[in-house]
Amino acid sequence: MTILYFAWLKEKIGKDEEQVDPPAEITNIGELVEWLAQRGPGYADAFADREIVRAAIDQEFAETDAPIEGATEIAFFPPVTGG
Amino acid sequence: MIRVQTEDFDVSKEIKALTQGKTHIGGVATFVGLVRDMAGGRSIDTMTLDHYPGMTEKMLAKIEAEAVARWNLDASLIIHRYGPLSPGDQIVLTITASAHREAAFEANEFLMDWLKTKAPFWKREGGKDGDRWVEAKASDNDAAARWSR
Numbered sequence: 001m002t003i004l005y006f007a008w009l010k011e012k013i014g015k016d017e018e019q020v021d022p023p024a025e026i027t028n029i030g031e032l033v034e035w036l037a038q039r040g041p042g043y044a045d046a047f048a049d050r051e052i053v054r055a056a057i058d059q060e061f062a063e064t065d066a067p068i069e070g071a072t073e074i075a076f077f078p079p080v081t082g083g
Numbered sequence: 084m085i086r087v088q089t090e091d092f093d094v095s096k097e098i099k100a101l102t103q104g105k106t107h108i109g110g111v112a113t114f115v116g117l118v119r120d121m122a123g124g125r126s127i128d129t130m131t132l133d134h135y136p137g138m139t140e141k142m143l144a145k146i147e148a149e150a151v152a153r154w155n156l157d158a159s160l161i162i163h164r165y166g167p168l169s170p171g172d173q174i175v176l177t178i179t180a181s182a183h184r185e186a187a188f189e190a191n192e193f194l195m196d197w198l199k200t201k202a203p204f205w206k207r208e209g210g211k212d213g214d215r216w217v218e219a220k221a222s223d224n225d226a227a228a229r230w231s232r
Binding site: 010059061064081082083 | 134141174175188190195198200201204205216
């Protein structure tokens with residue numbers, strides 16, 4: 001699946017997009033965050049505040065318990081600040 | 084209609100294009116958001132808007148469809164810019180048109196309140212002390228919540 005990062009998550013992780021293949025036991029957004037946070041110091045920093053990071057599955061907002069099975073694109077970003 | 088673009092927009096041209104030939108429209112409400120030169124006591128020289136191409140357009144279309152359904156609007160438009168901007172620049176435009184002004188005013192407030200909390204844009208402000216990502220405000224969530232039902 002493709003993972004996208006926006007705003008300061010992109011800066012902390014050092015990339016805006018990557019392909020990942022999480023193990024089968026990673027089934028929802030919360031578990032995916034835990035798994036990604038282990039990938040390096042930049043990831044750990046980006047996901048340090050689990051409460052603030054928002055997610056979208058295939059361009060729809062998704063909660064922590066949302067299943068990721070079948071997803072092609074998952075994005076992580078801070079609360080939005082447009083307008 | 085919705086548009087996500089780097090270019091500036093001309094409000095009066097957009098109103099004319101939107102209402103052309105629709106003579107049942109009796110009122111048009113517009114809101115234009117501008118880049119401020121101050122934020123939380125800090126002087127701002129630049130603002131850059133990041134967004135999520137694809138999801139942005141989807142969310143704006145959803146927000147607009149919701150407004151059209153709730154207020155039975157005759158015409159509406161959302162334009163949101165992204166990329167580098169400067170103080171005084173236009174960021175966002177919402178236009179709502181209806182037979183009567185109440186619907187136009189209310190729907191316009193709704194569009195901005197939902198856009199602020201649901202459209203995937205992120206502002207980064209640059210000043211003499213460096214660049215900073217803007218933090219979301221609780222007051223924006225409260226403003227959006229008043230439209231929930």
